[in-house]
Amino acid sequence: GIQVEQSPPDLILQEGANSTLRCNFSDSVNNLQWFHQNPWGQLINLFYIPSGTKQNGRLSATTVATERYSLLYISSSQTTDSGVYFCAVEEWGGKLIFGQGTELSVKP
């Protein structure tokens, strides 16, 4: 099956700093989603991005499907950005394969 690897596994930032999270996947995929799991355990949709670049406020994402990776950019980080960020790729048929996540901690 498809392998999904996220890096870094952990990240500590000072409030206001920028960061880039990476997701590599081992095979062609139908689609790709980025999620934020907040400290209360809720999975929040960030981006649905099979290819190209999207932006939403301080967050943006780029997927280069031909090279099998996606990047999530967080600018001017805030303490509320803390949590775990998951990348998930969609196999043909619809099921999502998740990476192990990047745990982000933003310090005030």
Added chain:
Amino acid sequence: GAGVSQSPRYKVTKRGQDVALRCDPISGHVSLYWYRQALGQGPEFLTYFNYEAQQDKSGLPNDRFSAERPEGSISTLTIQRTEQRDSAMYRCASSLVQNEQFFGPGTRLTVL
């Protein structure tokens, strides 16, 4: 409510008991997915439905796990004869066909 809902939010049971977890998808969403998430890990696929038809159950760990969606809306995931290793967060998601998936809050299952 416009989102995916799940009940109960927390379930504590004794080993050997059966449990039923419920998922109510977003109205109009054809596809419904079940995932299981262990602490510190990403969610892992269990099974999914399009309407009432179970399309893929390859992720169900053994025959103690079953799922149904009889009317193409609400779904129930049943675990029979629970074991301690079944303790996890059980998550449900829904989507239009092969489209962005939206997750519910999950059911935290603890088997004592």
